[in-house]
Amino acid sequence: KPIYVLNGPNLNLLGVREPHIYGTTTLEDVRGLCEARAAVFGRQVVFRQSNHEGQLIDWVQEAREGACALVINPAGYGHTSIALLDALKALSIPIVECHLSNPAAREEFRRHTFVSLAATGLVSGFGARSYELAIEAAAQAAKASA
Numbered sequence: 001k002p003i004y005v006l007n008g009p010n011l012n013l014l015g016v017r018e019p020h021i022y023g024t025t026t027l028e029d030v031r032g033l034c035e036a037r038a039a040v041f042g043r044q045v046v047f048r049q050s051n052h053e054g055q056l057i058d059w060v061q062e063a064r065e066g067a068c069a070l071v072i073n074p075a076g077y078g079h080t081s082i083a084l085l086d087a088l089k090a091l092s093i094p095i096v097e098c099h100l101s102n103p104a105a106r107e108e109f110r111r112h113t114f115v116s117l118a119a120t121g122l123v124s125g126f127g128a129r130s131y132e133l134a135i136e137a138a139a140q141a142a143k144a145s146a
């Protein structure tokens, strides 16, 4: 089964959006990094982005059957969405929360993410490299729980 990599709102603008915080790597670049990293572990990646909470929830539900592990950058919804948390809680596969920046070192309102309550673990603060580390963690956790 593939590793699902889900990206929340505004991440389609990666590379042009606040590059001093999020870097100049685009989301397509990130997709390539994830695919390459997953291939090392013999895994494929299903890589998606949506600005819509319900769409992300539908994909999380799809991952229940379709994925060996889930990497999710919930972006702003991580800080607000109990519905997304509830969807994640219904998963029995490893969940790696992933952020480009380190939200804990930014504004107060970013210090809490609901997603963390359901996540197996968290990688943040390493820019696009956070995703590679998250893929690595997800692949290994999937193997351990297989």
Ligand code: DQA
Pocket: 009, 010, 073, 074, 075, 076, 077, 098, 099, 100, 101, 102, 103, 110
């Ligand atoms: C983010 C951090 C969030 O606080 C923010 O809302 C984002 C991106 C990150 O990857 O650093 O949109 O998830």
